[in-house]
Amino acid sequence: MIIVLFFIAHWYLSLLMQTFFLHRYAAHKMFTMSPAWEKTFYIFTWLFQGSSFLSPYAYGVMHRLHHAYVDTENDPHSPSFSSSLMDMMWKTKNYYNNIVKRTDSIDPKFKKGVPHWEFMEKIGDSWISRIGWGILYILIYVQFATSWWMFLLIPIHFLMGPVHGAIINWFAHKYGYVNFKVDDTAKNLLPFDFLMMGESYHNNHHKYGGRANFGFKWHEFDPTYPFILMLNKLGIIKLKPNNDLNYM
Structure with missing residues (x-):
């Protein structure tokens, strides 16, 4: 039970x-x-991401590229230009690494205003950090696992961030339903997003890229939006007056 709760x-x-x-x-x-x-x-x-820490800077830049070039050869992660899920994830990794290492040639407009804390980025992206978190996960499983099958979950812990990204970037461009007509293949993967905290309302998001609430229909509950409203109420963040506009 402890392992299930931990996962x-x-x-x-x-x-x-x-x-x-x-x-x-x-x-x-x-x-x-x-x-x-x-x-x-x-x-x-x-x-919280641990061994699969994703650089907020690299993620932010790469995601802006995705919206600008979705389903084209310049899209960092498009199923339309990848032979398989693993091929897409590998291409995404290369894009990510080039941005992290500053070896990219991306237009500066996509980098404008993206947060960057070099100290924390270096820690999170270091092998010492990733291996350290991985060892911690293994020790937790050794201590609390009650069945052999539980150890099969460990690789998911190692790659948690990329797994979350792959679910949306691959499956939500292949399967699901559409609320809005858009010039790409983005779909809403789940009618009730209990799995991805609103991220699976991908078609909605591609139509209204700056809208903080990803849900539209009555059944499309975005669990992250109440969290955002709470932080806004507490003064920790400040929602923009018109968040239906895209970042551009």
């Missing part, structure tokens, strides 16, 4: 940082926050 906690806490901080803040700037809170959420991202 669920890691899944949703990691996903929360990805959808709230990396996606809705770093990439789209749907709300603002103080430099101190930005650094706080940087640390939370490292703590």
